[in-house]
Each structure stands twice: as structure tokens, then as C-alpha cells.
Amino acid sequence: MTTAILDVNGARYGLDYHGHDQPLHAWTDEHELRLSPWLLGQHLAALGQTTRVDDGALGLDAGAYAAQVLGPALQQVDAVARWGPLALWWAAGAEPEAPPATYTLRPWTMLERASAVRAALDPETGAFQVGRYLGMLVACCVQRVSGPDPLALPMARGGPLLAAVCRLCAPEPLLPPVVADPALRRLTLRICAALGWSPARVWQTPAGELDQLLALLDDTPVTRPRPRPRLSTLADHRDTHTIEIDD
Amino acid sequence: MPKIYAANRSNVLVDGEALEGAQTLHYRVVVERQDIRAIGSDERIDVAFGLRTVEGELIVRSSSDKLDTLLAQSARFQVVANLKKDVGMVTESTRTVSFDDCFVTGKRFDMDAGDTARTLYSFTATRVREE
Numbered sequence: 001m002t003t004a005i006l007d008v009n010g011a012r013y014g015l016d017y018h019g020h021d022q023p024l025h026a027w028t029d030e031h032e033l034r035l036s037p038w039l040l041g042q043h044l045a046a047l048g049q050t051t052r053v054d055d056g057a058l059g060l061d062a063g064a065y066a067a068q069v070l071g072p073a074l075q076q077v078d079a080v081a082r083w084g085p086l087a088l089w090w091a092a093g094a095e096p097e098a099p100p101a102t103y104t105l106r107p108w109t110m111l112e113r114a115s116a117v118r119a120a121l122d123p124e125t126g127a128f129q130v131g132r133y134l135g136m137l138v139a140c141c142v143q144r145v146s147g148p149d150p151l152a153l154p155m156a157r158g159g160p161l162l163a164a165v166c167r168l169c170a171p172e173p174l175l176p177p178v179v180a181d182p183a184l185r186r187l188t189l190r191i192c193a194a195l196g197w198s199p200a201r202v203w204q205t206p207a208g209e210l211d212q213l214l215a216l217l218d219d220t221p222v223t224r225p226r227p228r229p230r231l232s233t234l235a236d237h238r239d240t241h242t243i244e245i246d247d
Numbered sequence: 248m249p250k251i252y253a254a255n256r257s258n259v260l261v262d263g264e265a266l267e268g269a270q271t272l273h274y275r276v277v278v279e280r281q282d283i284r285a286i287g288s289d290e291r292i293d294v295a296f297g298l299r300t301v302e303g304e305l306i307v308r309s310s311s312d313k314l315d316t317l318l319a320q321s322a323r324f325q326v327v328a329n330l331k332k333d334v335g336m337v338t339e340s341t342r343t344v345s346f347d348d349c350f351v352t353g354k355r356f357d358m359d360a361g362d363t364a365r366t367l368y369s370f371t372a373t374r375v376r377e378e
Contacts (some may be wrong), residue, residue: 231357234273
């Protein structure tokens with residue numbers, strides 16, 4: 001048995017702690033509590049009930065979230081006040097870990113993201129179900145090599161996995177130099193158009209290689225497809241009347 | 248800018264027969280004009296207006312035997328375009344454009360974006376009447 005004392009913002013608990021992936025036994029002077037490992041799937045379901053979007057900002061009701069962690073038997077206000085800090089500590093995971101190596105991640109496609117937004121957004125009320133959106137993100141972009149279903153991972157390991165896939169699918173906005181520098185914008189779009197590359201690939205390419213590519217593009221005559229001649233010769237006259245007849 | 252009428256529930260009649268597959272009708276009125284000069288002046292003193300003809304084009308999907316025959320025979324014909332447009336539940340006739348004493352002067356082929364053959368028939372008319 002590993003006995004420890006946990007202090008969360010002044011709330012003190014005695015713990016029988018064996019890691020966040022094992023059941024937890026906690027007690028205070030008068031009460032005791034047993035918690036099962038808090039799983040990624042439970043976290044996403046709880047987010048759906050405890051988050052809301054106001055004025056474009058995502059807000060979390062920490063008390064309601066803690067009540068979800070504590071479970072249906074401890075929904076009373078005094079129980080949440082007593083055990084809430086412990087519940088939030090338990091849900092957050094002890095130490096940040098690297099994402100498990102038994103899963104591979106990939107960025108989601110535009111179609112997958114649009115499907116997730118459609119599933120998460122209520123068009124009538126405008127309510128956005130964050131948990132459902134993130135659940136579809138995990139389902140689309142986390143591929144299991146081995147190990148359990150990602151949603152069955154304890155948050156100590158599922159949390160870093162979720163953070164990693166979020167970073168992969170929602171990269172930082174364009175860096176200021178790219179947005180501000182017209183020459184860099186033109187160069188990026190020119191290479192993207194000529195070679196079909198993504199902007200990220202252009203920026204990660206060695207500068208010398210890009211210079212060589214630009215030199216090749218400069219020396220290559222641009223061949224544009226010949227425009228198809230218009231069937232009508234009258235249509236271009238300013239005084240022509242045109243009647244379109246629908247079937 | 249061209250003047251464009253978009254009409255549904257419309258038809259084009261060639262000598263009273265409906266022209267199947269009619270897509271577009273272009274036309275313009277051409278009037279010959281001559282400036283009248285005067286000796287001793289670099290300005291014109293009047294304008295003389297001459298022949299007034301109508302140039303037209305009919306685009307048909309995919310071709311018209313009737314117009315092909317008229318082209319082969321250099322025969323005279325009349326074109327009437329009845330433009331009707333639905334206004335709510337009521338079909339309201341809004342415009343009739345008639346071309347008198349027409350002759351087909353040529354034709355060209357094209358494939359549109361949907362890979363459908365189209366034929367353009369050029370014609371001239373003595374006059375156009377809009378009612």
C-alpha cells in the first residue's frame with residue numbers, strides 16, 4: 001500500500017495511490033471515497049455535458065465536471081464541494097506523459113472535419129457538443145497498432161494522446177513572417193501551384209533546394225491551355241440581345 | 248453589355264414548327280451609316296443611314312434538320328420566339344420576338360461542358376419585331 005497526503009488548493013486528502021491507471025482510495029477525517037480510473041471516453045462524455053461555447057469561447061463548468069468524475073452516487077452539493085478538488089486532480093492525471101507509442105496519428109481530412117462539425121453542431125440552437133467533436137477526432141485520426149481502444153485508456157495516457165492528435169489536426173495559425181512578408185507569400189503560393197505541395201512542405205524544405213526549384217521554374221516557359229473559342233461571334237457585341245431558353 | 252432575357256416555358260418556332268433543343272438566340276440590328284462630308288470643313292455636315300439588317304444566331308442541342316434543310320435550299324423562313332416566364336403559379340407571357348424573311352447563312356459545331364454537341368446556325372433577317 002502506498003499512502004500519501006495530497007493537498008489541492010488547501011483541501012487535504014489521504015490517499016492509497018498506485019497510479020492513475022489503478023483504483024484510488026481516498027479519505028478525509030470523516031469520509032472516504034473510492035474512484036476507478038478516469039478514462040478518455042468518460043472524459044469526452046463529461047465534456048459534452050459540462051462545456052459550452054459562449055461568444056466564441058469554450059467554457060468548462062469545473063464543478064459539474066467534478067461531479068461527473070465522482071459519479072452518480074456523489075452528486076450532492078456538499079459531496080462535490082468536499083471531493084471536487086480531488087476529482088479534478090484525478091481526472092487531469094498526475095504527471096504529463098508522452099502519448100503512447102502503440103497508436104499512430106494522422107491529420108484528418110477536410111471531409112472528416114466537416115462531418116464532425118455537422119455531428120457536433122445543433123443548427124437550431126447553435127449548441128456545440130465538444131465531446132462529440134473530439135470523439136470523432138479520435139475515431140478518425142487515432143489508429144490502434146496494439147493496446148486497448150483509445151477511449152478505454154486512463155486519462156493519464158489518454159490525455160496526452162488527445163492533446164497530440166489535437167495539435168496534429170489543429171496546427172498553429174500561419175506564422176507572422178509568412179503572413180506579413182508578401183515575397184514569402186508569393187513564393188509559397190507559386191511553389192504550391194507549380195508542384196502541388198502543401199504550404200507546410202514548402203516551409204520545411206531546405207532553403208537551398210527551394211532556390212534550385214525557383215531557378216528551374218524561372219527557366220521553364222509557362223504553357224497555358226488555349227482558351228476554347230466561343231461558339232457565338234455575336235455574343236461579344238455590346239448591342240447584342242441574348243435569349244436563354246430553359247428546357 | 249448584351250441584353251439577356253432568361254425565360255422558362257419558352258419556345259422557338261421556325262415557320263410555325265417548334266425548334267427542338269433550342270438553347271440560345273442571339274441577335275443584333277445592324278444599320279449602315281455614312282457621314283456626309285463638305286468641302287472646306289473638317290466636320291461632317293450630316294449623317295446618312297442606309298441598309299438596316301438583323302444578324303442572328305440560333306444555338307441548338309444538338310442539330311436541327313429543319314434548319315439544315317433551309318441552309319441547303321437557301322430558303323426563306325420566319326422565326327418566332329415566345330418567351331414565357333412562370334410568375335408564382337401563373338404562367339405569364341411576357342414577350343414575343345419575331346424575325347421576318349430570314350435566311351440561314353452558315354453553321355458551326357461545338358461540344359459544350361457536358362460533352363453534348365451543339366450547332367450554331369447563323370441567319371440574317373429583314374426585320375425584327377418585339378411585342
